[in-house]
Amino acid sequence: MDQVTFRSDTVLSDVHLLIPNARHLMVRLNAAGQPVFVSRFKILQCSEGVCSLDGGQEGAGEQNETQTPPQSLVDEDGDLDVVRRPRESRTSEPDLRIRDRVNPTILSRGEATELQWVDEEEYSKDVIKIEHTMATPLEDVGKQVWRGAFLMADFILSQPELFKGSTALELGAGMGFTSLAMATVAKRVYCTDVGRDLLGMCQRNVALNRHLLESAGGEVKVRELDWMGDDFPSDAASEFGWSEEEIADLHDSTTVLIAADLCYDEDLTDSLFRTLYRMTSNLHQPSTIYLSIEKRLNFTIQHLDISCEAYDHFRRCLRDLGGLTDGKMRFSVESVETRFPQFFEYERVEQLELWKVTASFVSLKKREKPVIPVPLEGAPSPSTQ
Numbered sequence: 001m002d003q004v005t006f007r008s009d010t011v012l013s014d015v016h017l018l019i020p021n022a023r024h025l026m027v028r029l030n031a032a033g034q035p036v037f038v039s040r041f042k043i044l045q046c047s048e049g050v051c052s053l054d055g056g057q058e059g060a061g062e063q064n065e066t067q068t069p070p071q072s073l074v075d076e077d078g079d080l081d082v083v084r085r086p087r088e089s090r091t092s093e094p095d096l097r098i099r100d101r102v103n104p105t106i107l108s109r110g111e112a113t114e115l116q117w118v119d120e121e122e123y124s125k126d127v128i129k130i131e132h133t134m135a136t137p138l139e140d141v142g143k144q145v146w147r148g149a150f151l152m153a154d155f156i157l158s159q160p161e162l163f164k165g166s167t168a169l170e171l172g173a174g175m176g177f178t179s180l181a182m183a184t185v186a187k188r189v190y191c192t193d194v195g196r197d198l199l200g201m202c203q204r205n206v207a208l209n210r211h212l213l214e215s216a217g218g219e220v221k222v223r224e225l226d227w228m229g230d231d232f233p234s235d236a237a238s239e240f241g242w243s244e245e246e247i248a249d250l251h252d253s254t255t256v257l258i259a260a261d262l263c264y265d266e267d268l269t270d271s272l273f274r275t276l277y278r279m280t281s282n283l284h285q286p287s288t289i290y291l292s293i294e295k296r297l298n299f300t301i302q303h304l305d306i307s308c309e310a311y312d313h314f315r316r317c318l319r320d321l322g323g324l325t326d327g328k329m330r331f332s333v334e335s336v337e338t339r340f341p342q343f344f345e346y347e348r349v350e351q352l353e354l355w356k357v358t359a360s361f362v363s364l365k366k367r368e369k370p371v372i373p374v375p376l377e378g379a380p381s382p383s384t385q
């Protein structure tokens with residue numbers, strides 16, 4: 001195979017098309033025989049709300065907080081520095097006008113066991129390196145990285161105090177990009193999804209970024225969690241199964257759940273929301289769920305207008321969760337303003353949204369420990385007052 005072919009039913013994430021100066025280096029075929037590419041996502045340095053490769057000092061006043069491109073895309077006069085394709089890749093051949101031909105170099109085939117190539121950014125603490133596929137059928141969308149993952153990662157990095165030292169659960173983590181960003185501030189991230197091949201790629205991405213995790217002190221555990229099922233597969237049954245200790249730790253310690261770009265199919269969205277209810281009601285502490293979504297608008301004959309049915313369904317599920325009165329759980333839903341700094345280079349389109357759901361128990365749970373104030377040394381105890 002010397003060329004990647006795009007079938008009519010494949011989807012391609014804009015993230016992979018728009019990486020400035022991207023070198024789409026194909027490194028291997030995954031276990032399913034799909035070409036695997038590697039991308040490096042630089043974490044920009046932010047200063048006073050402006051992010052750039054060098055700390056965002058120059059021209060800081062010209063940027064509005066987030067909607068303008070990062071400094072590295074703007075020249076010294078403030079004009080947009082459009083990244084052009086290399087001259088040799090522009091061609092008049094009709095089949096190549098739309099998209100560059102990808103000439104992959106296959107370095108190895110099958111499951112990778114060790115890091116195969118090194119460059120100057122290999123061990124950089126401000127680069128997240130992700131192996132992914134470039135175009136997939138819908139059932140394999142998790143093998144690409146989506147804009148919602150970037151929005152969520154931006155939010156995490158712009159509000160590290162919210163997540164510092166926490167235990168987090170990511171649902172539908174795909175290639176693990178957001179879990180890795182979370183692990184730069186959180187103590188532990190349970191990074192979950194389904195499919196042995198996908199989870200294998202995700203696990204490898206965790207290994208590729210271990211230098212980042214070692215320096216931050218966070219841990220990412222890649223585990224299987226299917227919204228369609230009720231169980232945590234045990235580690236005896238699957239390579240990505242859960243040990244009893246992990247299940248106990250998840251329930252005892254998790255206070256944050258994240259879900260990036262998971263609502264594109266109504267049945268899946270229903271099962272995601274059932275899982276969110278089940279997870280948060282089984283945790284031993286109140287928790288906060290963050291959900292990112294991209295409203296993908298299409299013209300439909302049915303509506304004779306542009307609409308996004310998946311988004312409308314997501315909003316209905318949010319509304320139902322917020323209105324739930326089952327006597328056990330209470331959920332409050334709010335939209336999060338997305339004008340926080342942009343730590344990664346991607347197009348933060350206005351259709352990208354972030355939602356926050358606070359989950360609390362209506363009555364004190366049996367296993368929930370009441371908070372007993374510890375008297376300060378030397379201070380009179382309540383009984384002696």
Ligand SMILES: C[S@@+](CC[C@H](N)C(=O)[O-])C[C@H]1O[C@@H](n2cnc3c(N)ncnc32)[C@H](O)[C@@H]1O
Nearest residue numbers: 141142145146149172173174226227228260261
């Ligand atoms: C559009 S991708 C988003 C991946 C990643 N969060 C991102 O934004 O790059 C949707 C993800 O949901 C996962 N997913 C779909 N159905 C699922 C299920 N029943 N249980 C768990 N994950 C599921 C897919 O495998 C995929 O990784």
